[in-house]
């Protein structure tokens with residue numbers, strides 16, 4: 725059994741072929757997928773998917789990459805978090821790749837999500853791009869205490885800082901890319917009990933599907949690659965990452 729800890733099944737390309745995408749998950753032993761909220765309008769779609777399918781679960785948040793996005797207040801995040809299928813806060817974090825200039829609004833948005841996560845006890849799903857130092861600083865300042873660094877592409881030092889705060893590290897298809905040698909090194913070092921795998925689909929399809937549309941079934945290739953890097957069997961990595969997923973997103977009932 726395997727779990728995709730981060731995907732965007734509500735995005736049009738995947739939503740349009742949902743029955744096939746779900747069948748491919750089942751066919752590849754991917755039992756569950758976490759569908760990630762990125763905006764207020766998208767949340768209705770994300771929640772709709774989670775409500776319609778036992779094995780899909782939702783998070784609520786506003787992505788850091790859109791300065792125009794309508795914010796959630798902390799109280800609104802907490803209210804959505806009370807829904808039985810909402811199991812995490814995010815994705816949130818910082819992104820200095822897509823956004824430049826005065827980014828106080830991004831820091832505020834991130835802080836609001838961290839406060840909501842603390843108030844609800846739900847884990848954070850954190851996105852960081854070209855902003856690792858500030859991301860870790862805000863996590864510390866705001867007392868972020870549990871969650872996952874999703875689609876991790878940073879150095880071992882950043883991984884260590886997040887691990888020290890109690891966070892999990894999630895690897896996407898990027899770790900399968902030949903060019904990602906430094907990241908492969910990080911994937912060898914993260915403790916097995918803090919490791920997650922994800923697709924971030926429809927983006928970032930792993931080798932051997934690189935360049936094509938990604939989907940949750942392909943998380944299998946991420947897990948296979950991480951297993952190979954660590955000299956473990958695929959089954960060992962599948963079991964550990966699945967176990968970690970249910971420990972972190974503890975609102976989701978563990979399948980018997």
Ligand SMILES: [Zn+2]
Nearest residue numbers: 815851874875
């Ligand atoms: Zn992201």
Ligand SMILES: [Zn+2]
Nearest residue numbers: 730760815924
């Ligand atoms: Zn995402």
